[in-house]
Amino acid sequence: MTQLVAGHLNIQQDTIPELNPSYRLLLGPGPCNVDPRILRIASAPQLGHIDPEFFAILEETTQMLRWLFQTKNEMTLCVSGSGFSGAEAVLCNLLEEGDTIIVGSLGFFSGMIVDISQRAGAHVVNLETELGAPLEADVLEQAFRDHPGTKIFATAIAETSTGLLQPLEELERITHAHGALFVVDAVCGLGGVPMNVDEMKIDACYAGSQKSLGALPGLAPVTLNEQAVQVIKNRKKPVQSYYLDLQSLHRYWNGDHSYHHTACSNIVYGLREAVRIGM
Numbered sequence: 001m002t003q004l005v006a007g008h009l010n011i012q013q014d015t016i017p018e019l020n021p022s023y024r025l026l027l028g029p030g031p032c033n034v035d036p037r038i039l040r041i042a043s044a045p046q047l048g049h050i051d052p053e054f055f056a057i058l059e060e061t062t063q064m065l066r067w068l069f070q071t072k073n074e075m076t077l078c079v080s081g082s083g084f085s086g087a088e089a090v091l092c093n094l095l096e097e098g099d100t101i102i103v104g105s106l107g108f109f110s111g112m113i114v115d116i117s118q119r120a121g122a123h124v125v126n127l128e129t130e131l132g133a134p135l136e137a138d139v140l141e142q143a144f145r146d147h148p149g150t151k152i153f154a155t156a157i158a159e160t161s162t163g164l165l166q167p168l169e170e171l172e173r174i175t176h177a178h179g180a181l182f183v184v185d186a187v188c189g190l191g192g193v194p195m196n197v198d199e200m201k202i203d204a205c206y207a208g209s210q211k212s213l214g215a216l217p218g219l220a221p222v223t224l225n226e227q228a229v230q231v232i233k234n235r236k237k238p239v240q241s242y243y244l245d246l247q248s249l250h251r252y253w254n255g256d257h258s259y260h261h262t263a264c265s266n267i268v269y270g271l272r273e274a275v276r277i278g279m
């Protein structure tokens with residue numbers, strides 16, 4: 001960095017010590033302790049976001065993510081951001097003003113799907129469960145009957161705030177019987193509980209790099225199947241968010257690699273290493 005010409009707020013560099021963060025055993029609902037192999041590769045030389053060598057890494061990482069999600073989905077990539085950036089991307093691309101979404105709110109994190117969807121202009125049917133209790137199939141069935149034309153049902157496979165593992169099989173069957181998309185938050189679940197996106201017939205799924213995957217925070221793996229992609233392609237209006245536009249992000253990760261934003265190569269190396277270690 002060039003020496004900044006300080007104005008009236010002058011701070012002498014030698015008054016600021018080098019950082020020496022404490023070691024913490026991270027076992028809470030935040031990030032986890034990162035394997036030294038991940039930290040090592042994350043400090044490898046940075047590649048520019050439009051370097052062909054980095055494009056090859058993005059494509060290879062996508063293949064590894066497909067393995068991780070157990071999916072053949074073409075639209076598989078990472079959003080540059082934490083888990084909620086994946087949630088916003090999936091929901092804001094699929095939802096349009098006035099659409100109805102039914103949300104299985106199992107606790108704090110899946111409960112945020114309600115807020116995100118409302119901000120996207122959707123009509124939200126909030127099926128809130130008792131803390132620690134799963135969403136029962138008959139409750140979802142009734143909600144679909146009460147709200148015909150619902151576009152999406154969304155919930156989490158693993159609700160971090162209570163430790164709940166939500167059974168999804170019946171919820172998927174009911175969702176598809178009513179012609180809606182089945183969206184799953186796997187921020188905590190991916191890499192931690194058995195997940196097979198194709199077999200579980202999940203239409204759109206988002207995750208986070210820093211939980212069960214054990215990588216650094218800052219990437220949200222997402223995957224959407226062809227039905228979900230068609231919903232995005234058939235939108236009446238463009239996605240309101242430039243940054244979270246999944247079609248542009250998909251082009252950047254796996255298409256013509258046209259510039260969309262400055263992705264950080266080092267955290268991608270780290271995620272790739274985390275997946276590689278887990279293979």
Ligand SMILES: Cc1ncc(COP(=O)(O)O)c(C=O)c1O
Pocket residue numbers: 029030082083084085109110156158159160161185186187188189208
């Ligand atoms: C199930 C679940 N969903 C969403 C999130 C939000 O992820 P982030 O804090 O990475 O944005 C979390 C974070 O703990 C989570 O556990």
